[in-house]
Amino acid sequence: MALRETGDAQRSRAVTVNGRRYALPTRTTAVICYDGCDPAYVEAARAAAIVPHLAQMMDEGFAAIADAAMPTFTNPNNLSIVCGAPPSVHGISGNYYFDEATGRETMMVDAEGMRAGTILAALAGAGARVAAITAKDKLLKALANDLDGIAFSAERADDATLAQNGIEDVTGLVGRAAPSQYDPDLSLFVLDAGVRLIEAGRVDVAYLSLSDLVQHSHAPGSGGANAFMAAVDQRVGALIAAGATVGIVADHGMNDMAHGDGRARVAYVADALDATFGPGRTRVICPITDPFVRHHGALGGFVRIHVTDAAVDPAAVLAAVGAIAGVGRVLPGAEAAAEFEMPPEREGAAVAIAAPGYALGAHAADHDLSALAGTRLRSHGGLAERRVPFILSRPLNAAYQQKTANLRNYDIFDFALNGVV
Numbered sequence: 510m511a512l513r514e515t516g517d518a519q520r521s522r523a524v525t526v527n528g529r530r531y532a533l534p535t536r537t538t539a540v541i542c543y544d545g546c547d548p549a550y551v552e553a554a555r556a557a558a559i560v561p562h563l564a565q566m567m568d569e570g571f572a573a574i575a576d577a578a579m580p581t582f583t584n585p586n587n588l589s590i591v592c593g594a595p596p597s598v599h600g601i602s603g604n605y606y607f608d609e610a611t612g613r614e615t616m617m618v619d620a621e622g623m624r625a626g627t628i629l630a631a632l633a634g635a636g637a638r639v640a641a642i643t644a645k646d647k648l649l650k651a652l653a654n655d656l657d658g659i660a661f662s663a664e665r666a667d668d669a670t671l672a673q674n675g676i677e678d679v680t681g682l683v684g685r686a687a688p689s690q691y692d693p694d695l696s697l698f699v700l701d702a703g704v705r706l707i708e709a710g711r712v713d714v715a716y717l718s719l720s721d722l723v724q725h726s727h728a729p730g731s732g733g734a735n736a737f738m739a740a741v742d743q744r745v746g747a748l749i750a751a752g753a754t755v756g757i758v759a760d761h762g763m764n765d766m767a768h769g770d771g772r773a774r775v776a777y778v779a780d781a782l783d784a785t786f787g788p789g790r791t792r793v794i795c796p797i798t799d800p801f802v803r804h805h806g807a808l809g810g811f812v813r814i815h816v817t818d819a820a821v822d823p824a825a826v827l828a829a830v831g832a833i834a835g836v837g838r839v840l841p842g843a844e845a846a847a848e849f850e851m852p853p854e855r856e857g858a859a860v861a862i863a864a865p866g867y868a869l870g871a872h873a874a875d876h877d878l879s880a881l882a883g884t885r886l887r888s889h890g891g892l893a894e895r896r897v898p899f900i901l902s903r904p905l906n907a908a909y910q911q912k913t914a915n916l917r918n919y920d921i922f923d924f925a926l927n928g929v930v
């Protein structure tokens with residue numbers, strides 16, 4: 510981990526992480542990863558006048574649209590946010606990757622883990638009291654990497670121990686039992702825990718990572734989406750009232766990927782390639798695939814294509830993928846890694862990015878659409894879900910007013926710690 514203190518007694522203390530300098534907070538700072546919060550959710554909720562605290566942040570603090578890291582999935586972006594760096598630096602560019610040497614699919618976060626340190630761990634190492642709270646337990650290990658502080662998931666809040674998580678009796682702290690993984694309260698539980706810890710003066714920096722369960726099944730402006738926006742807004746108000754500087758960013762947007770009649774609009778890339786080259790010659794990896802999650806049927810806007818038979822010409826595969834209706838863009842894996850700042854060793858022959866309104870899958874038989882339970886498919890992963898909100902509760906200082914071009918979601922800690930008045 511690239512951690513050092515500046516050693517300049519005249520300046521505030523700071524740490525350097527992955528080449529960027531972060532001041533230790535002089536005020537409590539809470540960064541929220543508002544999972545799946547497409548800018549359209551914010552616009553619709555503002556238009557309905559149900560998010561007064563968010564509106565106040567946008568009017569009196571700072572609000573912009575930033576780019577998420579590619580692919581626009583949850584794990585790569587959460588890790589980019591806490592590392593302040595793209596996936597090419599921290600190494601996690603999806604949930605799964607295909608190891609061409611062994612022919613096995615491997616979970617990325619569990620494999621050899623991350624190869625970059627986090628801002629959270631560095632701040633804690635320099636003496637800040639840090640809490641990392643996540644809705645889903647699967648993210649906790651990576652977010653809490655080397656972190657000497659409080660770290661727990663809402664999903665397993667009841668199991669948190671002082672030794673393992675730096676905190677115990679989370680149920681008592683929040684005042685209710687840990688919600689299930691498919692309960693929208695999972696995200697609100699994360700926020701309530703952050704509010705209680707900050708109100709009690711127990712942390713200096715909090716990272717609060719929500720779940721996109723609601724956005725996967727509710728369109729912007731719908732009753733379900735607006736109710737959730739309003740509930741989150743209440744907690745945002747409580748964080749600000751407790752004296753925190755609040756930064757809000759999303760890991761990715763969210764788009765409808767269904768036909769007018771409600772059927773999912775999916776291009777099955779592996780079926781098309783099998784028809785052209787024969788079965789087993791290529792391998793399509795859907796890096797959104799998640800053994801713990803049912804609400805997107807492992808369908809998203811981004812897939813990787815590996816050539817597993819040396820007799821198959823990668824250029825022919827690229828051409829065949831490009832001809833599939835619903836593929837918006839196809840490019841060689843190495844080019845995709847360079848353009849989108851992804852680790853090149855995880856790429857195969859090609860990357861395919863969905864056209865807006867489409868999802869990409871492998872074989873139709875691989876995807877359980879019954880899991881959508883009759884709701885329209887809404888998902889993410891491609892360029893259409895790259896735009897995310899970037900909102901701060903305080904205005905930018907003069908230096909950071911000059912740094913707002915080409916904003917990335919993983920600039921949020923930089924701005925929240927270094928960039929506000």
Ligand SMILES: [Zn+2]
Pocket residue numbers: 544545582583584721760761
């Ligand atoms: Zn997400």
